[in-house]
Amino acid sequence: DTGVSQDPRHKITKRGQNVTFRCDPISEHNRLYWYRQTLGQGPEFLTYFQNEAQLEKSRLLSDRFSAERPKGSFSTLEIQRTEQGDSAMYLCASSRVRGGNPSSGNTIYFGEGSWLTVV
């Protein structure tokens, strides 16, 4: 399977605990994105990387959230001191962006998501 892989698929944690999600993008994809989705909403952008550089962070990403992509391959998203409002599906996506035409469009491909339930 050469798609985006996320782990774990499901996580139940107690409020106040830390959790970490891992994402392995499609090979040779240089961009990696984290989104969050809650019931009745579309995916909401959290942050993204081009290679190992974190290029943008949403205001949704509080200081309890941190993401890394140390070698430009897999990425981790850590949530510290979880709150019940953090319960959501955390989606990772990747894309390959080529230099040149800035209007070339950017199709991103999602993994199956990691469900977080904070109790």
Add this chain to the structure above:
Amino acid sequence: DQQVKQNSPSLSVQEGRISILNCDYTNSMFDYFLWYKKYPAEGPTFLISISSIKDKNEDGRFTVFLNKSAKHLSLHIVPSQPGDSAVYFCAASVPGNTPLVFGKGTRLSVIA
């Protein structure tokens, strides 16, 4: 501020008929538009996209239409099949390969 709006939370269509899903946007800088399909407990799957230089793109049973003056796009599925039952998300981006902005989705139910 919802830049991408899908005003119909749900849609029911009979098998074999056409499904039309609509999406409106407010940011005139958007130049690339996509539709994703999502089954429960799975990540969204890319369906079809369109650049702002076109007004139509077709891929098999799926056609996306873009009306830039109205800031409106639509996804046509014909003929609709029960396996098309899912939530459909409209997404858009501005030039520069920026992260996609998504609508809230429309749940399509295709009834046999």
